[in-house]
Amino acid sequence: MAQLSIVHAINQGLRRAMDSDSKILLMGEDIGKLGGVFRVTDGLQKDFGEERVIDSPLAESGIVGTAIGLALYGYRPVVEIQFDGFVFPAFDQIVVQLARMRYRSAGALTLPITIRMPYGGGIGSVEHHSESPEAYFAATPGLRVITCADSNDAYWMIQQAIASDDPVIFLEPKRRYWQKGEVNIEANMSDALNMYSAKVLTQGSDCTVIGYGPTVATCLQAARFAADDGVKLEVIDLRSLSPIDMSTLVESVNKTGRAVLVHEAPGTGGIGGELAARLSQACFYKLEAPVMRVTGYDVPYPPSRIEDDYLPDAERILDAVEKSMNY
Amino acid sequence: MDQFDSVVQLLDSNGSVVANSQFTSTLSQSELLGFYRDMVLVRTLDEQATALQRQGELGLWAPLLGQEAAQIGSARAMQKQDFAFSTYREHGVAWCRGVDPVDMLRFWRGTMHQGWDANHYRxxxxxxxxxxxxLHATGYAMGAQLAGRVGSGEAEKDQAVMAYFGDGAMSEGDVNEAFVFAASYQAPVVFFCQNNQWAISEPTRRQSRTPLAQRAVGFGIPGIRVDGNDVIACYEVTEHALHRARSGQGPTLIEAVTYRMGAHTTSDDPTKYQLFSDVELWRERDPIKRLKIYLQTKGILSAELETQLAGEASALAQRMRDECRELPDPKPSSMFDHVYADTDINLEKQRAEVEAILIQSMEN
Known part of the structure; x- marks a missing residue:
């Protein structure tokens, strides 16, 4: 066991993956000498060289597009997009090319590319540094979209993403980057929880609360407050947004009869809507209340001085729980 | 010698005038003094904003240290009716357009996404x-063309557009597409690339194997390299390019060769990648120092004027400190303003929800 921050856990995960497979390349802006703006790749260029840890020109479409070419040649690129808000020049390459290559080539072409991206707000930064673009990717067939909320998952899920033959969007909760946690670095990848599985974090009988990435810690905080009032929340870390592990969610919601879904991204067109539809269908006769959503509002990410009013907090989650309980 | 090996310079780093076959200074003494004042005050503004970020008053700041001449020289060549499209580092350009420094801080403090009215200041x-x-700059320039505001010969009618970006941006598709459009339509736009040698940690050679200005040739656009730390050269070269644009002769790419003396932003640590010796070398080429020597040698800048300017600088810094802290936080419910032109029922419902939460939290 090791105590690692999420940043350090991803760094160690990348290191272990690169040690085990010489076809793995890292690409991105400032990932080499600087070690990335969040230092996720710190020290990797020094140890693996400039040919495997590639400082790219400042062109996101170029990074993803050339990663596709490198993957066609047999490499396994791990791409860093510096900030969530900077991914859109590469959107065409990701959605139009990367996502559908296997399908259009009838399985002949495989693109085992991982796209790492810090996402979400709460860091007091200027615009385009706090976005939650996950729904665009989750709505794109051919892409896998996963996100970690703790150090152990950060360490293992990045390795699983790299090992996958599907293109994976790996979303890193930037405001939790420095959150520390235990990492079982002695384990084998086969022992780690599948990256497409949801994870029940607290057992509870009253209401299921489902979050992912940066909101998981908020959900756990809400669960602690609720416990003080004798309300037992079952908190689930969704972990994978595509595919969605319905069996874990359905089992929980069938037990509690209630579900509250939490994410930072705007509600409209978000992951919460997808979950709500599926849970309503799967758990219709067990539900005691409509599925509730606690999300960012349907506005562009606001100036940072009011971001705390935008981001879902424990109070808003508890309000939704209360509404569900009193329905 | 290839034309792109040479850099237009009219004032060298020792403050001596340099002869150039194409450009000569047309600036009056008072204009030169004005440029000096601009650069000193903009550096003050930059240092004060950096300090405010360190004190936790700003979320972030992107220092312009070292790029004062490139920004002041180019922006002072603009006419009132022209329009500037800048990056996050062009505080000096905003200054020349008349934007109040405190309004610049709104963005970095996180009270507004845009701290001033773009149309008002152009x-x-x-x-x-x-x-x-x-691309926006190019489209705006195409608009001026369509509106008949190019090539009329009337001084206050003809318009040009300045597009500012850096060496890193030269790799982005959007910038290259802007060159294609600008050349294709001969749009009145001047692309002003401040090559400050660094895209965060990546040196310019990661973006280009040729001088950046040389790229222009392939697009059918004239390219020119200028000493970005020479405010006089930056002014003259930009003035020339803007004049071409306004008179209907199409776009120009200017590469102002300078150096980012500060961090990329206050979140950055340049000691991880910049060489101390390079920074020292460029410190010798400081844009303010050379103009100061020139003005002093010519007897234009007196000790009295220096004292007066120092007083003005410290008053500006003081005002920024005072007024930055006073900048009002937006009302939380204001996040629902201006999302759409029309009223949106869904958003109004969410606004009411936020207002109810605030009332609830005040009661608790």
């Missing part, structure tokens, strides 16, 4: 997304 404001605005 300055688009800070753009974070690298190179995106080069």
């Amino acid at each position: 300055d688009y404001g800070y753009q974070i997304i690298i190179g995106a605005h080069a």
